[in-house]
Structures are given as C-alpha cells and as structure tokens.
Amino acid sequence: MRLTVAIDGPAAAGKGTIARAVAAEFGLAHLDTGLLYRAVGRRVLAGTEPVEAAQGLRREDFADAQALRTPDVAQAASQVAAMAEVREALVAFQRAFACRQGGAVLDGRDIGTVICPDAEVKLFVTATDDIRAGRRFRELREAGHEVTLAAVAADLAARDRRDRARATAPLTPAEDALLLDTSELNIKEATARAIVAVRAVFDRLQAAGAVPEGQ
Template sequence: MSLTVAIDGPAAAGKGTVARAVAAHFGFAHLDTGLLYRAVGRRALDHMEPVEAAASLRPSDFSDIEALRAPEVSQAASRVAAMPEVRAALVDFQRAFARRQGGAVLDGRDIGTVICPEAEVKLFVTASDEVRANRRYRELAGTGHEVTLAGVAADLAERDRRDAARATAPLTAAKDAVLIDTSRMSIETAVQTAIDAVAAVHNARTRG
C-alpha cells in the first residue's frame, strides 16, 4: 500500500501520537513536520537568520528531541513558521517525503491544505483548549521543565492565535479532512479511528 496521509491539528491535540501509530500500523514512513520548524526556531534563538536556518538544516539539528520540545523553542517555532520565506524553504523537502515509495504519514498544521492537498487521506486531530493545556503541562512537567498550567495554557493560546492568523498557510482543516476530536477519546480510540479512515481509502482504491 502506498498512500500519503496528511494529519493536521493544533498543538497537544494528539496528532503526533496518532501519526506515529498510523505509520507503524501500515508500515509507512513518518515525518513530524513540526520538528522542522522547531529546529529552525532553535537556530533562530541562537541568532541565526530564520531563512538561512531553514535552508541549511542538518541531521544534527534533530539529535536532541527533548530540547526541541522546550516551551521557548515552541514559541520560536511558531514565530518562524509565520514567515512565508521559511515555509517556502521547507516545502520541497516535505513534498518529496510525502511521495516516497511505501507510503508516508506527515503531521503538522498545513499538510492537507498546502503541502499535500492531493493526499489520499486527510485527518484533522483536535481537542478542547482545556484538555490540550493539561496534556502539554503534564508532558513538560514530566520531562523536568519548570512550567505552570496557567503558563502553558497562555502559550498554547498564543500559538493558536499566531497559527490561525498568519497570512501564509494558516491552521485550518482541509474541507475533505476527517475530523477526530480527542477531547473525550482514549488514545486507543483515536488511533483506531485514524486507522479505519486510512483503511477505508485503501480498500476503496483496491476495489477500484
């Protein structure tokens, strides 16, 4: 099976967990496109010009995933992601990954709308603001970051505002995306819902 699965949604909605599980289930390659922007944001915090940072990413820029999850890097990633020149510098890499042999799952914020509008499967994973804030707080506190729930909620609200308001590739669900609201779902249910959506497309293509 060779499909492109585009998974979009706001931070801490569960799209990364769903994407990894779907990729593992079907044997597809997986790309967390948010890490591209986090790596650019991290380099920008080190005073590198963002477009230059995007054009010169190296494997070593992804060696410390926990550092890329830090709150200050998240905010920097959101800022550089609002720059059209940064997004343009990363488009070709993402599109090439999406069409690799054997299938691919990409998760981010503009995969189904901008990067892969022709993806065979599009999912939009979301959750309530309260649920997302609690999830991200537990994640960051559990990995040793000194954060407060109120601070995490404020950071997420600011990222949501910036992602939705940017002129280039704002966060929005593709019109043909399957909506998965994980607010009251177990992760197992969310994953199975996504797997069923992918399987339905695959089965339809096979019958066709």
C-alpha cells in the same frame, strides 16, 4: 504507488501520537513536520537568521526530538512558522518526503491544505483548549520542565492565534479532511478511530491496485 496520509491540528491535540500509530499500522514512513520548525526555531535562538536557518536545515538538526520539545523552542518555532520565507524553504523537503515510494504519514498544520493537498487521506485532529493545555502541562512536567498550567495555556493560546492568523498556510482543516475530536478520547481510542478511517481508504486503493499487496 503510494499512500499519503496528511494529519493536521493544533498543538497537544494528539496528532503526533496518532500519526506515529498510523505509520506503524500501515508500514509507512513518518515525518513530524513540527520538528522542522522547532529545529529552525532553535537555530534562531542560537543567533541564526530565520530564512538562513531554514535553508540550511539538516536532518541531524531535528534528529533529537526530545531536545526540541522545550517551551522556548516551541515559542520560537511558532514565530518562525509565521514567516512565509521560512515555510517556502521547508516545502520542498516535506513534499519530497511525502512522495517517497511506499507512502508516508506527515503531521503538522498545513499538510492537507498546502504540502499534500492531493493526499489520499486527510485528518484534522483537535481538542478543546483546556484539554490540550492539560496534556501539554503534564508532558512538560514529566520531561522535567518547571511550568505552570496557566503559563502553558497562555502559550498554547498565543501559538493558536499565530497559527490561525498568519497570511501564509494558516491552520485550518482541508475541506475534505475528516475531523477527529480527541477531547473525550484516550489515546487508544483516538488512534483506533484514525486507523479505521485510513484503513477504509487503504483497502479501497488496494482493491483498485493502487497500493501494493502486502504493504
């Protein structure tokens, strides 16, 4: 018995923050699948071949999330994520996490379409390009990175193009996903709306006995 929540969307739309809030609200495990690709990207920057990096990925490679949130690692992650062989190497890890007892929340770009197409809840979190660029710019500056808003906007645009145009698992909402546009929402409002959507499904499953009481 488990509840699987798939949360997809482009960079800086707010899906990671929302996923963590949903996981905390319902007592579910959480996996930021983007960290897997960032970890592979960092290994590639260090000289490892992409497929080899993905196949040899260890938990400790993505344990330090902050170290993976740099512009160069983000670009490398976007590039390796476009490689079908890399994505294939990481599918089993993600699906095993999703199938854990008690359920899980996974956020990424192909969770609802490829990794967990049968997830009980699917959300697609998005925002306008300028809003996302502003958010990522402030995030990077607060972390001490010397970046410009123009450079960040160009980086996001390039990543969006790769994510949406790749042949394998392109970034696109699942047909049954709930669209959550966070452009005009603060993080408290965005997470509240996501939790309401998940709660509706959670309560229905619990009433049917598909989710343990007290979870």
